[in-house]
Amino acid sequence: MKLAIIGGSLLKGLSNFITIAEEKINTPFGTPSGHFVTGMIDDIEVIYINRHGSEHHIAPHQINYKANMFVLKTLEVTDIIAITAVGGITEAMSPMKWVVPDQIIDYTHGRLQTYSDVNDTKVNHIDFSYPFDDALRNRIIAVLKNQACEHETQGTYGVTQGPRLETIAEIKRLHHDGCDIVGMTAMPEASLARELEMNYATLSLVVNWAAGKGSGELISMEEITQLIADGSETCEMIIKAVITAVE
Numbered sequence: 001m002k003l004a005i006i007g008g009s010l011l012k013g014l015s016n017f018i019t020i021a022e023e024k025i026n027t028p029f030g031t032p033s034g035h036f037v038t039g040m041i042d043d044i045e046v047i048y049i050n051r052h053g054s055e056h057h058i059a060p061h062q063i064n065y066k067a068n069m070f071v072l073k074t075l076e077v078t079d080i081i082a083i084t085a086v087g088g089i090t091e092a093m094s095p096m097k098w099v100v101p102d103q104i105i106d107y108t109h110g111r112l113q114t115y116s117d118v119n120d121t122k123v124n125h126i127d128f129s130y131p132f133d134d135a136l137r138n139r140i141i142a143v144l145k146n147q148a149c150e151h152e153t154q155g156t157y158g159v160t161q162g163p164r165l166e167t168i169a170e171i172k173r174l175h176h177d178g179c180d181i182v183g184m185t186a187m188p189e190a191s192l193a194r195e196l197e198m199n200y201a202t203l204s205l206v207v208n209w210a211a212g213k214g215s216g217e218l219i220s221m222e223e224i225t226q227l228i229a230d231g232s233e234t235c236e237m238i239i240k241a242v243i244t245a246v247e
């Protein structure tokens with residue numbers, strides 16, 4: 001196994017990371033989000049990249065997912081844990097709850113979704129019935145249980161376009177469709193990983209009630225920012241435990 005961690009709003013870096021190399025890598029699909037950092041955590045090699053860039057300046061719909069995932073493949077990554085901050089839709093998905101989703105509904109548009117879009121090679125039809133890798137999910141879930149983190153082991157992640165948050169009517173639709181949480185970055189990361197035959201799982205932290213699901217007040221970005229800050233240290237602890245459990 002060679003593991004990569006994709007950070008974002010929630011995980012902006014790894015403080016217990018001993019850096020070996022930091023590379024800027026060009027791809028046939030354009031420029032990735034930033035440098036790919038190779039480092040060691042307890043003598044285990046890990047690769048880290050922040051999908052939003054080092055300054056958190058790349059909006060969800062502008063991330064070059066194809067370039068990011070292509071580089072991870074060229075670096076011989078086999079397994080990816082993607083960290084996401086999400087909104088809670090169903091009753092169990094309350095703020096500060098960790099979620100290891102098992103399904104996706106994609107509501108995005110205009111994103112480059114596949115490597116089979118050049119029409120010069122045979123189209124790669126992937127099976128995407130189960131978008132997240134079970135072995136990787138179970139590894140994360142085991143750590144959440146051992147660390148006594150409040151968590152949900154299943155959930156459907158509704159992926160919206162962003163960067164704006166959703167309307168109350170949109171969240172009602174997502175709820176009706178069966179979504180438990182809502183975020184902006186799991187697609188096309190998950191499907192591109194599947195095309196490139198890399199195992200992919202998401203660790204999500206609920207940082208707010210989705211529109212219309214809380215107290216009825218407007219969503220406070222200040223409160224979201226604070227909950228993200230509150231969850232960052234725990235997120236690092238979980239990731240380190242997952243990494244050190246790698247066989």
